[in-house]
Amino acid sequence: MATRRGNGLGTTPVRVKRSGRRDTWGVRTPLHVDPKTGEQVRYWIGRDYETKTAAAEALAAWLTKYKEDPESVSRAPGGRAATALPGAGGAAPGKVSLLKVEKLLTDPDLTMGELLDRWLKRHRGEGTTKAGYEPKMRLHIKPYIGSGKVVEMTDELLNGLYQRLESEPCPTNRGKPLGPKSVLHIHNIISAALETVTGPRRLLSFNPAHYAHPPTERQVTAAEPDKPTLTDDETKRFLADVWTPCGNSRCDGGLTHHCLRDAALWTAYAASGCRRSEVLGWKWDLINWDEGSITLAWVVVEEGKTFRLRKLTKDGEKDAVIYVDPALMDVLRWQWERQQHEKQVLGNLWVDHGLVFARDSFKLFKESRAGGPQDPEKVSARWRTQRGRLHLPDEFGVSGWRRTKITNDLENKENPVEVSANARHRSGPGFTMKKYGQRRSDNAKRLASSSAHRIGLGEVGPTTRRSSAGVVPSGPRSLPIPTA
């Protein structure tokens, strides 16, 4: 009888760790129907064989006996309790059907290290995603279980690995053990790799990672450092501050003076909860003034040392639409007027891209043109200056506005479905979205309005806004709007 045969049913002999004496070998029956109970069962034939060959021979003997007289190997009733496997079933009670022993598709001696390498090589994903897997495999998985055979992986072995990683100091993590988030990621890698060798005619009949206990999502969230957010009152004070014109002799109340250069931009972040890249990609013709909505179709992203304006959505995907309060629309109208002035002053130095927050004339180099996308890194740098001036926490970046809006919306019991939709969380309450899809527009408008009210958006705005109103941007999607 062959001693190294794998059959895809986990009936390869496995080493049983023993303390104080030599390890032994154990072997289980294949999944089979017990003729006495009609249930699919599987049990240990023995766990105390001195050699792998002895264990394999015991399995061969069991198979012969089973073929001759299935009842003779039945463990029920009495004897050792047979264990039904989860998800077993299919064969009619009383009918004997020993699962067919077929040739395996994978080498039974495959090690975890080899499996991981193969999995990563075949993984379809962006280069950056794959690049994130490699060090985790090399540093945290392979040193521990890389040489172990895939067929010998158990949930307990994986639990042991997770516990070790979470408790032992790790030199690559500044001497601290790994956090739950990293360990969960490692678990996901192992699970995905094992999944590729699970199934009929594969090495494993079930994936041991499915029975392991990695850190829970809750533990992961609890371990994340709290990043600062502002309260609604703090936001209100912030807005009042950025909309205060400098008041010096050359100041016209901020409409053309550079003191209010970024006021509309910061307000857009605070009131919309959009990402840095998204607000920089807002376009005039994607604003629906009548409906109070903005279609997000473009983003300004950093690429290496440069940046570019690119489509936000992939081909065939629907553009995301967010709803904003009329007060923010007023701010955008003001921004439009400001931009008209810029264009007039710059003449052919302005190359229009239709952007709301385009590169303006401030400190424009001789050879450069305005009107195109802004450098996101420069926006962040200006934000840091602004932040310092207003004594906001150092950890509060441009993205802090997004965090602040979502947190405060939820704290104020706004509809989580709308909050999630407006934030465009892909993992948001999808089912609820489908069910309440019809009411999305109304609810979203209510959310925009309620949250704008809480931060006093209607009260802010440049002093010149009302007096200079009357000019409204035109565009294919904009409709005549009553002046403010």
Ligand SMILES: [Zn+2]
């Ligand atoms: Zn000024």
